[in-house]
Amino acid sequence: MLRFSQHQKPSANLPLSHDFKPKKTRTSRKQKIGICVIVSIFLLLLWTRSGTSSKYDDDDDYSNIDNLVKDGSGSIKYDSDTELTDHDIDTISEASNEQYNLEIYDLNNYQGTPFAKDNEEIVLLCIPLRNAEKVLPLMFRNMMNMTYDHKLIDIAFLVSDCSEDDKTLETLFKYSEAMQEGKLLQLLDQEEKKSKDSGISGSSDLYLQYMPKDYIDNVKNAYSPPYHEEYNKPFRSVQVYQKDFGQAIGQGFSDRHDVKVQGIRRKLMGRARNWLMYTALKPYHSWVYWRDVDIETSPGDILQNLMKFSNGFDVIVPNVWRPLPTFLGNEQPYDLNSWIESEQGLELAKSLDEDDVIVEGYAEYPTWRVHLAYIRNPNGNENEIVDLDGVGGVSILARAKVFREGSNFPAFTFMNHAETEAFGKLTKKLGFKVGGLPHYTIWHIYEPSEDDLLQISTMERKKRRMRDRKGG
Template sequence: MQPKRTVRGAKRTKLIVAALLIAFLYLLLRLKPAKTHSVAPKKFTVTKDGYTEEAIKEDEDTEQILDSGYGRNVEFYDLDNYLGKGALNVDKSKDVVLFLMPLRNAEHVLPMAFHNMMNLTYDHSLIDIAFLVSDCSPGDTTLDTVLEYSVALQNGTLADDLLEQERIKKKANVQGSSDLYQLYMDPDYIANVQRAYNSPESYHKDYRKPFRSVTIFTKDFGQIIGQGFSDRHAVKVQGIRRKLMGRARNWLTSSALQPYHSWVYWRDVDIETCPGLVIQDLMKHDYDVTVPNIWRPLPTYLGGEQPYDLNSWMESDPALALAKTLEEDDVIVEGYAEYPTYRVHLAYIREADGNPDDIVDLDGIGGVSILAKARIIRQGVNFPAFSLWNHAETEAFGKMARAMGFRVGGLPHYTIWHIFEPSEDDLKHIAKLERKKRRQLKA
C-alpha cells in the first residue's frame, strides 16, 4: 500500500516541474539562430587627388553596427594616390609629409630645432612629426624636453615660450666658455642667426600653427660612442657608429610611416639656419631622393666657412677599386686619408651665387636633410645597418636607391648651415686668444 502524498509534497512537485519547464524554454530561445548582420559595403570613387567613400546602408541593424563603431575598422588605401605628386605642382600639393628626427643627447639644441620646424612654410596641417629618442646619457633631459616642447608646439605657445627663455638667459648674462667661439665668427652670420631665432616680426604667418601630429618614440640601440665632436668624427668609430645610426633610422621610419604619407623628410637636430621653403624647394625636382648642400660656419681665423657633409657624392673608379681591397664588413668613410676615393663631392662643387635650383645626380647621400618619396621606402629602400658595398646608413641608402632604379639628386648651390661644434683644439685655441686679448687690454 503506497503512502498517501501530502498537499505540501504535491505543491513541491509542481514547483519543480514549473522550474524545469522555464529552464527548457530559456534554453530553447538561447539556441535559436541569431539574426546575422552584414557590414554595409563602401562605394569608393577614385580620382587623381585621392578617393571619396560613401557607405551604403541596408537596414536598421546595419545602421546600429555602424553607430557602434565596429563597422568602421576597415580602411582602404589606393597607394597609387600617394606617390608624391608635389613635384608636378608644389604650390597646390596636398601631399602629407612625414618629418623624422632622431635624437640623442640633444637637449642643448632642441630650442634651435623646434624654431626651425616652426619656420617650415609647407602647410603644417600636412606634416606629421616623429622623434626617436635613443641612447641618451644618464641625467640627459632630451626626452623630457622634447615632450614638453611638443605639447607647447601643438598648443601654439612654444614660440613665445622659447623667446621668454632667451630673454631670461640674456638678462642673467649666462654664457659658458663653449660659447666664446661666437666672438670669433663672422658678425654678419651671427646677426643672421639672431634674427632667425629672436625676431617674431620676421616669422611667417603660420609659424605658430600646430602640425598634423607629433609622435615620440624611445628605443636604445647600445650606442656608447660619445657625442663630442672628436668622438663622433674619429675614423676608427665611423663604421660602428653609422651602422647603429642605420638601425635607428630604420626603426623610426618603420614605426612612423603610414599609408597616406607621400613624402618622408629626415632632418638632423643640429641645423642652425635653413630656408623655411626647404620642403617645397626639394619637392619640386623630379627626383625620388633629393638632398641640399650642407656647410658650416667657422671662426674667422679658420676661414669663415667650410663644407660639412661629404657623404653626398658621385661614384668614382678609384673608390670602386678601393672597395675591392677591403673586407666585406669594412665601411668607407669620406674625407679621411685612410680612404682615398677621389669622388666628386656635392659640397665642393658649390658656388655661393650659383642657381639654387641646379641639380646633379648622386650615388651616396648625407643624412642631415633628406627628402624622399615614401613609395621608395615601401618598395624596400632603407638605411643598411650593415656594410653594403662597403657603405652603411645614408650613403648605402643612396646607392641602394640607385641600384633599384630610383633617381637620387643633390642641389650643389642650395645651402643649409650646420652648427659649428668647436673641437677640443678649437676651444684651447680660443682660450689662448682670449688670454692674449686680456693681456693687451691690461697693457
C-alpha cells in the same frame, strides 16, 4: 609611444617610457551571440544592396574605387542605395561596443609630386635625437619656420641612447605640447630672455666672439619677426618614440668624427633610422623628410624647393656647410657624405674586406670622389641638380615609395658603406634616381673641436695680457 596631435594631447599622468600590453579577455556567450547578429545583419545588407544597386556588380571595372578614398584619415565615404535605419544602428550598437573600420589605400595616389603643397600631400618628418637638449630650441624654431602647411606634416621623433643626466625626452615633450597648443614661440622667447638676463655664459660660448659678423646677423634675422602665417600653427601630428640601440660613442665633435668609430657608429644609426621609419611610415604619406636636430639656418620653404625636382629624382638633398670663426676662414663644407662615385673609389672597395666601411672625407680612404659640397658656387643657380651615389643624412627628402619598395639605411656593410651613404647606393640599385643641389645651401651649427677651443683659449689669454699691460 607618445602620440598626440593638435586635437589630442597626452594625459599628464602618461609615463614617458612604455610597454603597453593588451589584456586578454574571455568572450562570453552573449558577446558571441552579438557578433553573430552583427555578421547576419552585415550579410543581409550586402544581399539587399546587391539586389537594389548595380553600381558594383561583378562585371563592373571598379573605376569608381577612387571615390572611396578621400584622404589619409582612413575614412571611407560612398553613395549607397541602401541606408541603415535607426533600428539597424541601435541593434548593432547593442550587440557590440567594438567598431569595425575598413581602410582602402590606392598607393598610386601617394607617389609624391612637384606640386605637393597644392595637392595636399602629407609629409612624414623624421628626426632622430640623442643628448639633444641644448639644441632643441633651435630645432623647434626651424620646424615652425617651415612654410609647407603644418596640417600636412606628421612629425616623428626618436630619442635614443641618451646620457642618464640628459633631459632630451622631457624637454622634447614640453616643447611639443606647447607647439601643438600654439604657445611655443612665447615659451622659447621667455627662456631665451631669462638666460640672457642671468648674465651667465660659459667658456663654450667664447667662439661667438670670433664668428663673422654677417653670420651672427643672419642667425639673428632668421629667428626674428615678422613670422609667416604658418609659424605658430600646430602640425598634423607629433609622435615621440624612445628606444635605445646600444650607441656608446660620445656626442662630442671629436668622438663622433673619429675615423676609428665611424663604421660601428653608422651601423647603429642605420638601425635607429630604420626603426623610426618602419614604425612611423603610414600608407597615406607621400614624402619622408629626414632632418638632423642641429641645423642652424635653413630656408622656410625648403620642402617645396626640394619637391619641385621630383619629376626627375626620387631622393633630393641640399648642400650642407657650416660657419667657422674668422681665424679659421669663416666657413667650410660640412657634409661630405653626398658624393659622386669615382673609379678610385670603386677600386678601393675591391681592395677592402667585405665588412669594411669606407668613411668619406678621411685620409685613410682616398676615394677621390666629387663631393657635392665642393662644387658649390655661392652665386650659382639654386635650381641646378646633379646625380649622386652617396648622400649625407643632415637633410634628405625622399618620396615615400622609395622606402615602400625596399630601400632603407643599411645597418650592415653594403657595397662597403653603411647608413646614409649605403642608402644612396641601395636606392640607385633599386632603380631610383638620387640627386643633390650643389648651390642650394643650408647651414649646420659650428661645433668647436678640441683644437679650436685650445686656439680660442690661447687668443683669450693673449687679449687678457694686452688689457693688463694697457691698464698698467
